[in-house]
Amino acid sequence: MLVTGAATGSWPEAAGSGQPVPAAGPGPERAETLDDAGELVSRSGDRWASAYSAEEYQSVRLNLAGEYVGTGIAVISTAEGRIVVSEVHPGSPAERAGVRAGDELVTIDGVPLTGRPVTDAVSRLRGSAGPEPAPAGSTVLLGVAREDVVTTVQVERARLTARPVTVTRDEPGVTRIHVSSFVEGSGELVRAAAHSAPPEDGIVLDLRGNTGGLLTEAAAAASVFLDGGLVATYDVRGEQNALHAEPGGDTERPLVVLVDGGTMSSAEMLTGALQDRNRAVIVGTPTFGKGTVQMPDVQPDGSVAELTVGRYATPSGRTVGSEGLVPDLLVGPGEDAEERAENVLGGLAAGR
Structure with a gap:
């Protein structure tokens, strides 16, 4: 299994087991050395390496399957450095505790x-x-500010199902499909979302903030918009591998891909494939820049070292360096990226 910190939830509060599948993404920061794995990672000089205890890595596998232990809160950071609740998942422990979208989290424990x-x-x-x-069943104390009043709320953690794909249609003729990460099943969710879009709509595939995930799921998403062909190549300790799109994808519907500095790893791979294959116009700001893949290595004490084993390349042979992928149309400071994407989509639709 080639794994990713993105899929392990290092950004979203998003998490079973399954057959080994490729993935790519940045490793989360580790707070302390973990026995054999920690020693191996510390000696590796690998900036993307991570070390996990056996228990932690079980959580990693849950995350890859689209499950996680958490509260059901999605958060964002404001320009002022405040942490604000952007969404509370329906039926989640946070909703039952009275947490609302727009609340500021002042403290945690x-x-x-x-x-x-x-x-x-x-x-x-x-x-x-x-x-x-x-x-699951543990609790967390949140200091919640609402209308200048701060209260302490106790929220119980539970095992929840991630929602990696969301669909909105705020403007006529535009279906926006946002993919937050490529966990198991994400590709099929993208396919279902695209097939359910009205036939007259173009699609904005929003990969902003997508922290990566399983390479196979990103390739499955590419298959929605490509009629077969190469998606990416990647190597594992020098052995070359290739990912191909399935035949029969929709190659006619106008498509714009939105990216930013939080678009990482397998999301960059998907972006590069659609860009190289001239299937989509890429709009936004340069992506994160993460073109390596990692593989877990179980140590004698049961801990797991996640080490870089190779790189991936787009269909034209581009590797993704630290500068990331440059969009076809750059969105400048103060510009509305979604509005720019919709304008481009309108132009593509007019030229059909």
């Missing part, structure tokens, strides 16, 4: 959040900031 990265808040919500992951 007494730790102030102002100025901290959103990844830190997510780790604390999930209970993955310590040496061992928090189980």
Whole structure:
């Protein structure tokens, strides 16, 4: 299994088991050395390497299957450095505890959040900031600010199902499909979303903030919009492999891909494939820049070292370096990326 920190939830609060499948993404920051795996990672000099205890890696596998232990809160960081609730999943522990979208999280378990990265808040919500992951049934204390009043709310963590694909249609003629990560089943969800779009609609495939995931799922998403052909090549310790799109994808519907600096790894692979194959116009800002893949290696003590084993390349042979992928149309500071994408989509539709 080639794994990714993205799929393990290092950004979204998003998490069974399954057959080994390729993945690619950035490894999460580790708080402390973990026995054999920690020693191996510390010696490797690998910037994307990660070390996990056996229990932590079981959580990794759950994440790859689209399940996770958490509260059901999605958060964003504002320009002022505040952590704000952007969404509360229906029926989640957070909703039952009274947390609402728009609330500011001031503290988590007494730790102030102002100025901290959103990844830190997510780790604390999930209970993955310590040496061992928090189980379902554990609780977390949230300092919640609403209308200048701060209250303390206790929320129980539960095993939840991630929602990696969401669909909106705010403007006539535009269906926006947002993919937050490529966990198991994401490709089929993209296919279902595209097939359910009205036939007169173009599609904005929103990969902003997509932290990567399983390479096979990104290739499955490519198959929705390509009629076969090469999606990417990748090597594992020098052995070359290739990912191909399935035949029969929709190659006619206008397609724009939205990207930003949070578009990583397998999401970059998908972007590069659609760009190289002239299937979509890429709009946004340069992507994160992560073109390597990792594979887990179980150590004698049961801990797991996740080490880089190779790189992937787009159909034209491009590898993704630290500069990322450059969009066809750059969105400048202060510009509305979604509006720009919709305008481009309108132009593509007019030229059909």
